[in-house]
Amino acid sequence: MSRILFLMLAGLVLCTTQAMADTLRISVIGAGKVGGTLGTLWVKAGHSVMFSSRHPEELTDLVKTAGPNAQAGSLSDAAAWGEVIVLSVPYGAMPVLSEQLKGKLDGKVVFSTSNPFSGRDAEVGRKALDLGVALADQQYLPGVHLARAFNAIGYASMKDLSGKGKAIPVFADDAQARELGARLVRDAGFVSVLSPLARANEGLPGGPLSGVWSEAELQQAGPLASNPGLSSASSATLLRLHRPVESTAEAQQRLI
Numbered sequence: 354m355s356r357i358l359f360l361m362l363a364g365l366v367l368c369t370t371q372a373m374a375d376t377l378r379i380s381v382i383g384a385g386k387v388g389g390t391l392g393t394l395w396v397k398a399g400h401s402v403m404f405s406s407r408h409p410e411e412l413t414d415l416v417k418t419a420g421p422n423a424q425a426g427s428l429s430d431a432a433a434w435g436e437v438i439v440l441s442v443p444y445g446a447m448p449v450l451s452e453q454l455k456g457k458l459d460g461k462v463v464f465s466t467s468n469p470f471s472g473r474d475a476e477v478g479r480k481a482l483d484l485g486v487a488l489a490d491q492q493y494l495p496g497v498h499l500a501r502a503f504n505a506i507g508y509a510s511m512k513d514l515s516g517k518g519k520a521i522p523v524f525a526d527d528a529q530a531r532e533l534g535a536r537l538v539r540d541a542g543f544v545s546v547l548s549p550l551a552r553a554n555e556g557l558p559g560g561p562l563s564g565v566w567s568e569a570e571l572q573q574a575g576p577l578a579s580n581p582g583l584s585s586a587s588s589a590t591l592l593r594l595h596r597p598v599e600s601t602a603e604a605q606q607r608l609i
């Protein structure tokens with residue numbers, strides 16, 4: 354074999370290996386409106402997705418629509434299979450999930466779209482809102498690398514791609530969660546703007562970082578709001594950027 358042919362083959366193997374490493378195994382726990390929509394977008398982006406449900410046999414249509422790299426599984430299958438676990442459930446399910454997933458997600462990135470609402474999720478929702486949703490997540494799922502995103506954009510804007518190219522915040526602290534969290538947002542067609550987990554409540558429906566933005570707007574709101582001692586000028590800018598078009602109750606109706 355000539356030296357040139359050998360080098361070409363070696364290059365091909367390297368590219369293939371790289372391409373494989375570039376695709377993720379994504380498990381979606383809660384394959385409803387949001388989980389089903391995002392999972393389908395990620396399959397279209399080249400990733401492999403396992404949709405899970407308490408009734409995986411009911412996911413046949415979703416798997417078929419998503420494409421050949423989609424499959425369905427149980428909660429345990431999904432927890433074991435995915436490199437990244439997407440959690441898209443009503444927050445009231447967190448105590449039960451915490452028990453069922455105990456020790457199964459250690460060291461994995463968990464990417465949550467799940468929102469606590471005081472109405473729908475009762476005491477569980479109220480406690481998470483008071484404590485801070487990211488802290489609550491970490492209490493339910495200790496040992497994971499947490500990222501939160503897509504918390505206050507309707508699933509319809511993901512599905513019909515009307516949010517495509519718009520910026521949304523990705524709340525994450527550690528390197529792994531930041532990298533994978535930002536990637537999942539990008540691969541669903543959005544622009545990711547990283548923000549610390551301590552600000553995750555601001556990204557909930559009705560919060561100052563909810564909705565979709567231009568990247569410049571969100572970058573501007575990000576550093577300003579992360580400073581607990583906001584100057585009045587900073588606060589004014591943040592208020593201008595914030596579009597308080599709906600109350601939390603209205604947002605809940607729209608995004609529940």
Ligand SMILES: NC(=O)c1ccc[n+]([C@@H]2O[C@H](COP(=O)([O-])OP(=O)(O)OC[C@H]3O[C@@H](n4cnc5c(N)ncnc54)[C@H](OP(=O)(O)O)[C@@H]3O)[C@@H](O)[C@H]2O)c1
Binds near residue numbers: 382407446450469608
């Ligand atoms: N709808 C929106 O536009 C929107 C936008 C942003 C964020 N969110 C938030 O994202 C989350 C999901 O919203 P969604 O609209 O997709 O809800 P959804 O359509 O009702 O789907 C929720 C899924 O959670 C699963 N689930 C419920 N209880 C569970 C449990 N105990 N264990 C395991 N799975 C459980 C259900 O799956 P099975 O019954 O098949 O097990 C269901 O498919 C919510 O927290 C919501 O507030 C929603």
